[in-house]
Amino acid sequence: MTLFAARMKDVKPSATFKYDAAAKKPGVINLTIGRPGFDTPGVIKEAAKRALDEGKVHYTASKGIPELREAIAAKLERENNIKGIDAEKIVVSGGGKQILYCILTALAGNGDVVAIPNPSWVSYEAQIRLAGAEVAWLKLNPEDGFIPGDEFLTALEYSKAKLLILNSPANPTGAVIPERIIKEIMNICEDRGIYVISDEVYEKLIYEGRHYSPASEYENVITVNAFSKTYSMTGWRLGYCACTDRAVIEKIEIVHQQSLSCCTSFAQYGALASFTKEAEDAMVRMREELRTRRDYVMKRLSELDVICKKPGGAFYVFPYFRDVDDYELADRLLRRGVAVIPGSAFGTQGRGCIRISYGGADIRELSQAFDRITGD
Ligand code: PMP
Ligand code: GLU
Secondary structure (H helix, E strand, O other): OOOHHHHHHOOOHHHHHHHHHHOOOOOEEOOOOOOOOOOOOOOHHHHHHHHHHHHOOOOOOOOOOOHHHHHHHHHHHHHHHHOOHHHHEEEEEHHHHHHHHHHHHOOOOOOEEEEEEEEOHHHHHHHHHHHHOOOEEOOHHHHHOOOHHHHHHHHHHOOOEEEEEEEEEOOOOOOOOOOOHHHHHHHHHHHHHEEEEEEEOOOEEEEEOOOHHHOOOOOOEEEEOOOOOOOOOOOOOEEEEEOOOHHHHHHHHHHHHHHHHOHHHHHHHHHHHHHHHHHHHHHHHHHHHHHHHHHHHHHHHOOOOOOOOOOOOOOOOOOEEEOOOHHHHHHHHHHEEEOOOHHHHHOEEEEEEEEEOOOOOOHHHHHHHHHHOOOO
């Protein structure tokens, strides 16, 4: 008899956190973890402090304080053109990660198949396996800038998936999927009765192209978002999902309620202030700085023999070094004082790639990092 639950069998620790921990050594430039290194906008911090001073220290409504859910519903209509969402059709949970966990626990189980892009963010596979379900990997290629093509669409069409996780802009590639292609994917999902989880946590960090939310035109969608990346609030742990189908939301809420009860009270009041002009202006300034970094990183990558189409969003690049063992490459770079994540951690299509996160390193650090990468 083993002490551990069967569901733990194929679940690995998070590679992003593992490599981030390994990078925390003096002199190492850390390009591992996906986070913006900026401070949270002052208006958000002030609102959270005020909430503490006002004694807002108790449990809140499980799904989140009503004001925050109302503000999210209004945002989804105004910015994402998603209609039919009100405060009752939203659950606020402990970050994008926790809300995804609640969704997958509520919707996927033994015998179910969940389709995800290959490569994709490390926690999709782990959470699907924790739910007891199977993964169907849909291939993306470096030559196409990791934008879904025919191979992806055919694999989706012939998969036995009941759920698909879509992610644009994408982790680990930074790819922004054009609206036309999202619609092709959605049409297949509609035909095949596949429900879609649209992970839009990087929606505002786009440098080329436009964000498109499939829930603006399709019903079979749960939209996922978080405050983490947009307002540099990764430590606050607040994310949410929205769906026009109340029955779906009710099931997700049960998992959230029975595991977390509610999110941190004063953090929610802080997040409410993210819907202000001050916070939006701070986000735009951050995005401009990230764009400068992305352009710099692309320029330095052009000195190397890699395939790397310019990614339109997020704060990642995912260069392909062809026949290289990416685990060995990451180790070699760490010995040179640059920490990155091996591409294979994100799926087999990440073989020969490394993920560079430029969210937490300024131009000076990036310049030093590339001097070390390109140096003999
Ligand atoms: N989705 C994607 C694609 C991510 O990269 C991340 C990583 N931060 C998350 C969801 C979860 O974000 P958080 O839990 O920090 O809100
Ligand atoms: N999503 C970020 C990353 O990919 C943060 C760490 C995590 O949640 O995995 O690095």
